[in-house]
Amino acid sequence: MSVFLDILASVGMWEAVLRIATPLILGTLGVLLCERVGVLNLGIEGIMTFGAMIGWLTVYSGGDLWTGMLVAALGGAMFGFLHALLTVPLGLSQHVTGLGITLFASSFSYYVFRLAVPTASSPPTVEPFRPLEIPLLADIPFLGPVLFNQTAPTYLALVMVALLAWVLYRTPLGLAIRMAGENPHAVDAQGIDPIWLRIGTIMAGSALMGMGGAFLTLAAFNSFFPTMIQGRGWICVALVVFASWRPARALLGALLFAFFDAYQLRLQTVVEGVPYQLFLMLPYVLSIVALILMARRARVPQALMQPYRRGER
Amino acid sequence: MRFERRDHPSRLLTVLAPIGAILAALVVAGLLIAIAGANPIRAYGLILKGAFGSRLGLSETLTRATPLILTGLAAAVAFRARLWNIGGEGQLYLGALAVPALGMLPIMASLPAPISIVLCLAVGAIAGMILLLIPLGLRLRFGVDEVVTTLLLNFVAVLFVSLMIEGAMKDPLAFGWPQSVPVPDSAILPKLMERTRLHAGLLIALAMSIAVWWLQARTVFGMRARAAGLNPRAAAFAGVPLGRTLIAVACLSGGLAGLAGAIEVMGVKGYVTTDLSPSYGYSGIVIAMLANLNPIGVIGAALFSAVMFVGADSMSRALSIPSYIADVTVALSLLTMLVAIFLAQYRIRR
Numbered sequence: 075m076s077v078f079l080d081i082l083a084s085v086g087m088w089e090a091v092l093r094i095a096t097p098l099i100l101g102t103l104g105v106l107l108c109e110r111v112g113v114l115n116l117g118i119e120g121i122m123t124f125g126a127m128i129g130w131l132t133v134y135s136g137g138d139l140w141t142g143m144l145v146a147a148l149g150g151a152m153f154g155f156l157h158a159l160l161t162v163p164l165g166l167s168q169h170v171t172g173l174g175i176t177l178f179a180s181s182f183s184y185y186v187f188r189l190a191v192p193t194a195s196s197p198p199t200v201e202p203f204r205p206l207e208i209p210l211l212a213d214i215p216f217l218g219p220v221l222f223n224q225t226a227p228t229y230l231a232l233v234m235v236a237l238l239a240w241v242l243y244r245t246p247l248g249l250a251i252r253m254a255g256e257n258p259h260a261v262d263a264q265g266i267d268p269i270w271l272r273i274g275t276i277m278a279g280s281a282l283m284g285m286g287g288a289f290l291t292l293a294a295f296n297s298f299f300p301t302m303i304q305g306r307g308w309i310c311v312a313l314v315v316f317a318s319w320r321p322a323r324a325l326l327g328a329l330l331f332a333f334f335d336a337y338q339l340r341l342q343t344v345v346e347g348v349p350y351q352l353f354l355m356l357p358y359v360l361s362i363v364a365l366i367l368m369a370r371r372a373r374v375p376q377a378l379m380q381p382y383r384r385g386e387r
Numbered sequence: 388m389r390f391e392r393r394d395h396p397s398r399l400l401t402v403l404a405p406i407g408a409i410l411a412a413l414v415v416a417g418l419l420i421a422i423a424g425a426n427p428i429r430a431y432g433l434i435l436k437g438a439f440g441s442r443l444g445l446s447e448t449l450t451r452a453t454p455l456i457l458t459g460l461a462a463a464v465a466f467r468a469r470l471w472n473i474g475g476e477g478q479l480y481l482g483a484l485a486v487p488a489l490g491m492l493p494i495m496a497s498l499p500a501p502i503s504i505v506l507c508l509a510v511g512a513i514a515g516m517i518l519l520l521i522p523l524g525l526r527l528r529f530g531v532d533e534v535v536t537t538l539l540l541n542f543v544a545v546l547f548v549s550l551m552i553e554g555a556m557k558d559p560l561a562f563g564w565p566q567s568v569p570v571p572d573s574a575i576l577p578k579l580m581e582r583t584r585l586h587a588g589l590l591i592a593l594a595m596s597i598a599v600w601w602l603q604a605r606t607v608f609g610m611r612a613r614a615a616g617l618n619p620r621a622a623a624f625a626g627v628p629l630g631r632t633l634i635a636v637a638c639l640s641g642g643l644a645g646l647a648g649a650i651e652v653m654g655v656k657g658y659v660t661t662d663l664s665p666s667y668g669y670s671g672i673v674i675a676m677l678a679n680l681n682p683i684g685v686i687g688a689a690l691f692s693a694v695m696f697v698g699a700d701s702m703s704r705a706l707s708i709p710s711y712i713a714d715v716t717v718a719l720s721l722l723t724m725l726v727a728i729f730l731a732q733y734r735i736r737r
C-alpha cells in the first residue's frame with residue numbers, strides 16, 4: 075500500500091501534474107472559447123499537431139523558443155480562420171468541417187515535417203524551455219518546486235485561465251462573445267456583427283490550441299513525431315463539457331486529468347502483473363466517464379452548432 | 388454578399404460537385420508539390436502510373452479500395468441518420484481482432500472453408516457493432532454526444548488490440564514481435580488474381596454497397612433512418628421509433644466497419660498488428676462525404692482515395708515528395724466537397 079502513497083508524497087509527481095496539464099489547459103481554453111461563441115471546433119486535434127510541428131520547426135531552423143510559440147499560435151489562428159470561414163458565413167456542418175480541418179492540418183503537418191527532415195531515423199531535437207525558478211517562492215518546501223519551478227509556458231497557461239475568465243465575465247467583449255453563443259440575434263440587435271465576432275473568437279481559440287501543441291514539442295519533449303498528439307485534442311473537447319464551459323473549472327478538470335495521468339505513469343513502473351496498456355487506456359476512459367457524469371448537468375451554450383444567418387430564425 | 392437557397396438544386400450541379408471538389412483539392416495539393424520543388428503534372432502522372440500502370444499497381448489499388456469502401460459505407464449509413472460515428476477506426480480493429488480470436492477455438496481447424504469464412508466475417512461484424520453500441524447507449528441513456536466518445540474509443544480499441552496481441556493472443560512463433568496468432572487457414576479469403584494481394588473481399592465490399600443501397604432506398608428501415616436524420620422530432624411524430632432505428636443504424640454502421648477489419652486480416656495480413664490500418668476508419672469519413680452519402684458513390688470515392696494512396700507511394704520513390712501528399716489531398720477534398728455541396732444548394736447574390 076505504501077507504494078501508492080509514496081508516489082503521492084513525491085515532488086516529481088506533483089511537478090509532472092502541472093507539466094502534463096499545460097497543453098490540456100491551453101487546448102481546453104481554446105475549445106471553450108470557440109464553443110462559448112457558438113461553434114464546435116473539432117479541428118483541435120489537427121491544430122495542436124500543426125502547432126507542435128511548426129513551433130518545433132521554427133526553433134529547429136534557428137528561431138528562439140518564444141518565436142516558436144508565436145508562430146504556433148499564428149498557425150493555429152490560420153486554421154481557425156479556415157474553420158470559421160466554412161462554418162460561420164457558409165454555415166457548413168461543424169462536425170464534418172472540424173474533422174476535415176483535423177485531417178488536413180495533421181496530414182499537412184506531416185508533409186511539411188517530412189519535407190524539412192527527409193531522412194532521419196530518430197527525430198532531430200531542439201533545446202527546449204528550461205524550468206524557470208521563481209526566486210524565494212521556489213524555496214518553499216514541497217510547494218516551491220511543484221508550483222514555482224515550471225517552464226515559462228506553464229505560467230503563461232495559468233495566466234491565460236485568469237485572463238480568459240476576466241474577459242468573458244468582466245468585459246463588454248466577453249459579454250458579446252457569450253451572447254453570440256446563446257442568442258446571436260441579440261448580438262446583432264446590439265449593432266455587433268455576430269459573423270465577425272465568431273470568426274475572431276474562433277481564431278483566438280485556435281491560437282491557444284496551437285500553443286498547446288507547441289508546448290509538447292518545445293517544453294514537454296524536444297522533438298516532433300507524427301501521431302504525438304495522441305487524442306489530447308479530443309480529451310480537451312470532453313474536458314470543456316466536464317467544465318460546464320467555465321474557465322476556472324476547465325483548469326480544475328485539466329489538473330484532475332493530469333493528476334490521474336501522472337499517477338498512472340508512475341504506477342506503471344511499480345505495479346507488476348498489470349499490462350501497461352490498461353494504464354494507457356485510463357485517460358480516454360476517464361474522459362468518457364467525465365462526459366457521462368456531466369452530460370445532463372452541463373449548461374450548453376444555447377446557440378452551439380447553430381449557424382447564424384441574418385433574417386433567418 | 389449573401390447566400391440564397393436554391394428552390395430546386397439542379398441534378399447536374401449535384402453530380403458535378405464531387406468532380407469539382409476533387410479538382411480543387413488536386414490544384415491546392417499541386418501547389419504544395421510545386422513549392423516542394425517538383426512538377427505537379429509530372430507527379431500526378433506518376434501517381435496515375437503507379438496506381439494503374441501495371442498489373443501489380445492495379446491489384447494494389449483495388450486491394451486498398453476494399454476496406455475503404457466498407458469504412459466509407461459505415462460512415463455514410465451512420466451520417467445519413469445523423470449518428471456521428473467517428474469510431475470506424477476502432478471498430479475496424481476490433482473486427483480484425485475477432486477473427487484470430489475465433490480461430491483460437493480448436494473446432495475452427497476442422498470446419499470447411501465456406502462455413503469458416505462466414506463465421507469469421509460475422510464475428511468481425513459483431514465486434515464492430517458492439518464497439519459502436521456502447522457510445523450509442525451512452526447517447527440514448529445519458530445524452531452524451533457520440534462524436535467525442537467514438538473518437539476516444541478509437542484509442543481504447545487500439546490499446547486493447549495491443550494488450551491482446553502482447554498477451555493472450557500473442558503468436559508464440561513470431562520471434563517476440565507483437566502480432567496475433569494467425570487467422571485459421573480455412574478462413575483465408577481466396578485470391579482474385581494470381582501472384583497479387585487482391586482477394587475476394589473486394590466482391591464482398593461491392594456486394595455490401597449494393598445491399599446498403601437497397602436497404603436505404605427500398606425498405607422501411609431505410610426510410611426511417613433517413614427521416615430520423617432529417618428531422619428527428621417530425622419523425623417521432625410520424626411514428627418512427629427513434630431509439631430502435633438508431634440502434635439498427637449503429638449495428639449496420641459498426642458492423643460494416645468491423646467487417647472491413649475482418650476482411651483486411653483474412654484477405655491481406657493473415658494476423659493482427661497495431662499498424663493494420665493506415666487510418667482506414669478516418670478515411671471512411673472523407674469517402675462518405677465525397678460520395679454525398681450515396682452507397683454506390685462510395686465505390687468511386689474509395690477508388691479515388693486508393694489511387695492517391697497507392698500512386699503516391701510509388702511517386703514519392705521517384706520524386707522526393709513525401710507520400711503524405713496523398714493524405715493531404717484526400718483531407719482537402721473533404722473540405723472542398725463541403726464547399727461544393729454548399730454551392731450546389733445555394734446561389735450567391737450581391
